[in-house]
Amino acid sequence: MDAILQVENLTKHYPDFTLDHVSFSVPKGTIMGLIGENGAGKSTTINAILDLIHKDDGMVTFWGQELSSAKQLKEDIGVVFDGINFYETLTPAKVGKIAKAAYSRWDDHLYKEYLKRFQLPADKEIKQMSKGMKVKLCIAAALSHKPKLLILDEATSGLDPVMRDDILDVFLEFVQNENHSIMMSSHITTDLEKVADYITFIHQGKVVFSKRKDDLRYHYGIIRCEAAVFDQIDKQEILACRKEDYQWNVLVADKEKAKKKYKNAVVDDAAIDDILLLYVKGVQTK
Amino acid sequence: MRSLVLKDLYNIGHNAKSMLFMLAVLALILIPTSGAPAYIIVSAVLCSMMIVTTFTFDDNSKWSRYAMIMPVSKKNLVAGKYVVMVIFCVIGSLFGLIVSMIAGLALRKMTFDMEGIVELLILALVALALSLVSGSMSIPLVFKFGAEKARVLLVVSIFVPLAVCFGIYQVLVLLGIELTEQLIFVLLCCSPVFALVWCYLMYCICCRIFEKQEL
Numbered sequence: 001m002d003a004i005l006q007v008e009n010l011t012k013h014y015p016d017f018t019l020d021h022v023s024f025s026v027p028k029g030t031i032m033g034l035i036g037e038n039g040a041g042k043s044t045t046i047n048a049i050l051d052l053i054h055k056d057d058g059m060v061t062f063w064g065q066e067l068s069s070a071k072q073l074k075e076d077i078g079v080v081f082d083g084i085n086f087y088e089t090l091t092p093a094k095v096g097k098i099a100k101a102a103y104s105r106w107d108d109h110l111y112k113e114y115l116k117r118f119q120l121p122a123d124k125e126i127k128q129m130s131k132g133m134k135v136k137l138c139i140a141a142a143l144s145h146k147p148k149l150l151i152l153d154e155a156t157s158g159l160d161p162v163m164r165d166d167i168l169d170v171f172l173e174f175v176q177n178e179n180h181s182i183m184m185s186s187h188i189t190t191d192l193e194k195v196a197d198y199i200t201f202i203h204q205g206k207v208v209f210s211k212r213k214d215d216l217r218y219h220y221g222i223i224r225c226e227a228a229v230f231d232q233i234d235k236q237e238i239l240a241c242r243k244e245d246y247q248w249n250v251l252v253a254d255k256e257k258a259k260k261k262y263k264n265a266v267v268d269d270a271a272i273d274d275i276l277l278l279y280v281k282g283v284q285t286k
Numbered sequence: 287m288r289s290l291v292l293k294d295l296y297n298i299g300h301n302a303k304s305m306l307f308m309l310a311v312l313a314l315i316l317i318p319t320s321g322a323p324a325y326i327i328v329s330a331v332l333c334s335m336m337i338v339t340t341f342t343f344d345d346n347s348k349w350s351r352y353a354m355i356m357p358v359s360k361k362n363l364v365a366g367k368y369v370v371m372v373i374f375c376v377i378g379s380l381f382g383l384i385v386s387m388i389a390g391l392a393l394r395k396m397t398f399d400m401e402g403i404v405e406l407l408i409l410a411l412v413a414l415a416l417s418l419v420s421g422s423m424s425i426p427l428v429f430k431f432g433a434e435k436a437r438v439l440l441v442v443s444i445f446v447p448l449a450v451c452f453g454i455y456q457v458l459v460l461l462g463i464e465l466t467e468q469l470i471f472v473l474l475c476c477s478p479v480f481a482l483v484w485c486y487l488m489y490c491i492c493c494r495i496f497e498k499q500e501l
Contacts, residue, residue, distance in 0.1 A: 052351055052355075052500065074355060074357040075357050081348070081351065084347065085351060085352030086349070087344075088346075088347070089296075098289045098292050099289065099356075102289035102357060103356070103357065104357075
């Protein structure tokens with residue numbers, strides 16, 4: 001499994017927050033979803049990965065090389081932040097000219113194709129565009145220099161479901177090439193359920209887990225039970241739990257085992273949203 | 287770096303009309319009252335200050351973050367700003383020169399003889415030097431304090447170079463070097479070179495400031 005991006009013990013201290021020894025990797029040909037509540041450290045992680053902030057410890061390598069010592073790697077990385085980074089009086093045509101002057105592999109034809117596909121008029125000023133159009137413009141600009149890794153920081157937040165679906169299709173097309181990968185942070189976990197191959201969950205600056213999405217989908221489960229059954233559950237098996245009005249919700253890593261073991265309890269599949277909620281709002285035991 | 291320069295020129299394009307209008311109004315006020323020299327200098331310095339406006343645009347769109355994910359270095363970004371500033375200064379000086387020539391002819395305050403043209407050309411060179419000095423000093427201020435706070439401090443970028451010039455003059459007086467007309471002429475002709483050296487110093491300071499900044 002070749003990793004395009006390898007993050008090891010990434011640490012960054014702020015007076016009120018610490019990104020604490022974050023480690024994960026993004027393999028070739030996959031989509032990695034970075035999830036976590038607001039303020040969990042997703043954007044800090046991305047900023048540190050992209051060398052936009054100074055890291056206190058740890059190492060980040062793209063194709064085995066550090067970005068700070070191999071600036072040409074930036075040619076292979078496309079980035080979309082939350083919000084457009086071009087001034088509002090620019091047009092897609094001008095954005096294309098600016099990006100063309102920056103990237104050696106810029107493909108004007110491809111950019112125009114994306115503009116056409118996303119129905120973005122080349123001469124419309126950014127200030128006259130909707131939020132969705134702006135995101136599409138950023139994605140078109142990020143893809144037209146033919147990157148191998150796409151990094152998206154909450155890029156699809158604030159878009160309606162139809163527009164998000166269109167954009168997710170573009171991402172899926174992108175990773176059809178097995179040398180391409182995407183790392184996307186999002187708190188819209190349903191998007192990640194659709195497209196991600198791996199999920200990395202960051203909570204309070206630490207990685208809770210970094211796993212294949214299918215492992216979560218097929219193995220993780222939530223035991224829903226009353227207090228009496230909860231007391232019988234082996235506490236070693238509990239990843240996180242939360243008491244609601246009349247029942248306990250207990251996250252376990254092996255739902256089939258739980259189904260066999262606790263016949264008096266209901267064991268549901270765990271959606272990423274459920275997992276995130278239990279870790280953030282419940283009691284984390286592991 | 288070409289992309290960074292291009293971006294600033296596109297961004298400032300929208301302000302070009304209002305700048306032209308302001309320079310036209312100033313031409314009507316300054317040339318008849320204070321003469322061509324004042325107008326050429328004001329035109330050049332005003333244009334050089336447009337560099338601060340480009341930072342405001344950058345701040346609004348969080349451009350610096352984006353620029354750093356493109357294949358450019360922090361030094362490239364700083365250098366790009368200096369190139370744009372030099373372009374603004376050259377445009378401002380040339381604009382002042384051309385308008386002054388036209389106004390001088392229209393008001394019959396200037397004749398197209400060699401002496402008059404050389405005088406205006408030297409004035410344009412001095413204006414270019416002054417605008418380069420003040421403009422180049424405004425850039426580290428903006429990098430350090432941000433575009434909005436730096437606007438208040440811009441007065442520093444005008445007075446510090448004047449203070450430096452005054453200091454040099456005092457040193458020359460102390461050393462007993464007489465400022466003859468010929469020496470002044472040579473100094474004025476060389477002023478853009480001094481200004482470029484000053485620009486390089488400011489560029490180095492900017493690089494140090496920006497290198498430490500997180501985006």
